[in-house]
Amino acid sequence: LESEGILDDYDIILLDTPPALGYLTINALAAADILLVPLGASFLEFDSTGRFFDMLYSTFASIEEGENRIRRQEGLSEMKFEWDAVRALITRFDASQQTDLANVIQAYFGDFMTTYRQEVTAMVGQAGEQVNGIYEADYREFNRDTYVRGREAFDRTWAEVKEVLLGTWWRDLQELNEQEGNDGQAT
Structure with a gap:
């Protein structure tokens, strides 16, 4: 890559x-x-x-x-x-x-x-049957509670994955800053 x-x-x-x-x-x-x-x-x-x-x-x-x-x-x-x-x-x-x-x-x-x-949720099952992602689902095809539960399940999952992702980026940035600081001290 x-x-x-x-x-x-x-x-x-x-x-x-x-x-x-x-x-x-x-x-x-x-x-x-x-x-x-x-x-x-x-x-x-x-x-x-x-x-x-x-x-x-x-x-x-x-x-x-x-x-x-x-x-x-x-x-x-x-x-x-x-x-x-x-x-x-x-x-x-x-x-x-x-x-x-x-x-x-x-x-x-x-x-x-x-x-x-x-x-x-019912939304997950229906999206799978239609070979669609949750975020591609048309909210009008569900009752409000079903749609909210389906979206919430994936929104909460994404929030946790995003936290892990941002945490690793932040750690990498801190390590890079430490390396640059150490390189500056060595010269």
């Missing part, structure tokens, strides 16, 4: 990959700064997401090992894959049926979890 200047043209680039650890996903994860992993509050998705993170760790550890073997031979410093933030987000959440399991998932993943659980 950097060689084509794309990073200079955009502040945010979203890569939505398949939920499998194939070459497309591995390349997207290697290019990513932040990982946002949606999961439903079901045991199957909880188990699958746990396995995904295990495979992710093993895959990237293996890639690092191979790359660093070559880098050491060439006298280069070692590399490590690191993300600015990793978050799992509970989606399609039904509080009347899934609260206990969602609490278990929250406890297991700890800091990796977003605090907000994205509730399922």
Whole structure:
């Protein structure tokens, strides 16, 4: 991405990959700064997401090992894959049926979890059937409460993702300012 200047043209680039650890996903994860992993509050998705993170760790550890073997031979410093933030987000959440399991998932993943659980609404279901995004939905096709609940679910999710994003940008800016300050002191 950097060689084509794309990073200079955009502040945010979203890569939505398949939920499998194939070459497309591995390349997207290697290019990513932040990982946002949606999961439903079901045991199957909880188990699958746990396995995904295990495979992710093993895959990237293996890639690092191979790359660093070559880098050491060439006298280069070692590399490590690191993300600015990793978050799992509970989606399609039904509080009347899934609260206990969602609490278990929250406890297991700890800091990796977003605090907000994205509730399922009729608007989400209808948008999916029409292959539209929530923000493309025509408010006139819903009763007011349904529309407000649907938008609120995604607005709250975006607010939390935005907080993570801005936090990483702020941290990067602070590190850059510290480096520039240290460079100025060294001369």
